[in-house]
Amino acid sequence: MKETLHMPTAGEDYPRTWTQFEEWFATEDDCLQYIERLRWRDGFECPRCGYRHEPYRGSRSRLICRSCHLQCTATSRTIFDKTRTPLKVWLAAAWYITSQKSGMSALGLQRVLGLGSYQTAWTMLHRFRRAMVRPGRECLKGTVEIDQSYLAIRERRETPRGMGQKRRTTKALIVIAVEILEPKGFARIRLRRIEEETALDVLPFIEEVVEPGSLVRTDGGSIYGSLGDTYQHERFAIRSVMPGSIPAHVPLPGVHRVASLLKRWLLGTHQGAVKPIQLDYYLDEFVFRFNRRAARSRGLLFYRLLEQAVMTEPVTYKAVTRKPTPTKRPYASNPKLWC
Structure with missing residues (x-):
């Protein structure tokens, strides 16, 4: 609702x-x-x-x-x-x-x-x-780009015998959805961390955040093969390792721009030191800011944040620092999307 x-x-x-x-x-x-x-x-x-x-x-x-x-x-x-x-x-x-x-x-x-x-x-x-x-926020609609990206996260860990801290870099996989404006520009976005680049992780995300009947643009990955049953599906075969092939950012500029801005924000504001167990909430903050980047009043953002608070x-x-218990990956409610 x-x-x-x-x-x-x-x-x-x-x-x-x-x-x-x-x-x-x-x-x-x-x-x-x-x-x-x-x-x-x-x-x-x-x-x-x-x-x-x-x-x-x-x-x-x-x-x-x-x-x-x-x-x-x-x-x-x-x-x-x-x-x-x-x-x-x-x-x-x-x-x-x-x-x-x-x-x-x-x-x-x-x-x-x-x-x-x-x-x-x-x-x-x-x-x-x-x-x-x-x-109850609205789903993305119209033309929506979908792709995945990796984030390098520097996690601080205590060393034994009081020798201070050391940082370990880990990679987190996220899926990005970007609503495209015509003739150009980006509207709203959605982000989510996933475990693996598989249909069982990506397709439920698409079903949750993208309105049925929308035009979904993806690369030529096999995980998107069943999207045509629910969405208008536009696929681009990208082979970046071959000479003369189309670079990935050309057919999917939105997701690559958002991924670049997200990495710059994590490195600039948070020095890249984000614990993996809290990454989901940093992604929520980035989405909150990106989707309201054109707000004319900072006071209105203050109001919206407190309204939701x-x-x-x-x-x-x-509860914030507690390590979450492992859960099974959710399946899409539409069997056609994951079978």
Whole structure:
């Protein structure tokens, strides 16, 4: 089900400048009221029974449902849940994250906010990254390019006997989908890390992010052989090792441009030091930024990020750093795409 976006107004729903930001969020109560308005735009709705009415207001910013008497706060069950960091710092972090076109590293965020712990800044960034995927977002449509690319990731590892850290470079395989504009230009993108370059990994991704009936452009790989049952499929035979063959970036310029920008962003903003278990969330951040690169107002990006943050479940530092358990690769719901 697609979600209808509320169209906010600059200066009324979100601040235009940093000066206005400081005026709006001078105290913790100002921040809490803003979060409450974002979470319940049409008035308070009880998370347990769904009762819509002005709640009782208790101490410590508690909201008490008049029907079932549930006690909650505006930040409960959001990425701000049970945080000991002031909300003013959280909102300032959201502003800096969205106001910088290339993003911000955890060390840069720690310095600009004056945080005493690098771990705090790092966890804040990862919590915001989990809020950068909008539920029910629309599929890509029209002409869509699909291809895979490798990312070189420098993972820091502790050495024995307190000898400091060493870096190990690993390669991660990702699949890229780019919506092409006519006569030229790129629109939205989608990224996902996959285990292997096989139909069982790539085709479910295509089915999930590309609207049926769209024109899908790929290379001549055999893994795309069954796409013609659901999509208009345009294939290009690319043999880059043979003299006089067509370079891969000529028929598929979109995916190669996005792959280049992604690698530059990881190396520039994050120095290429991204742990593989968190790579998916860095890809979400890159998609969030790329798809909103033409936004006229940085304040609107701040609004959108917080709007999604109050709908995202909380995550702890342990959950962020926990190594995920291996799962079986998903199959496409359409058997024709993977058989």
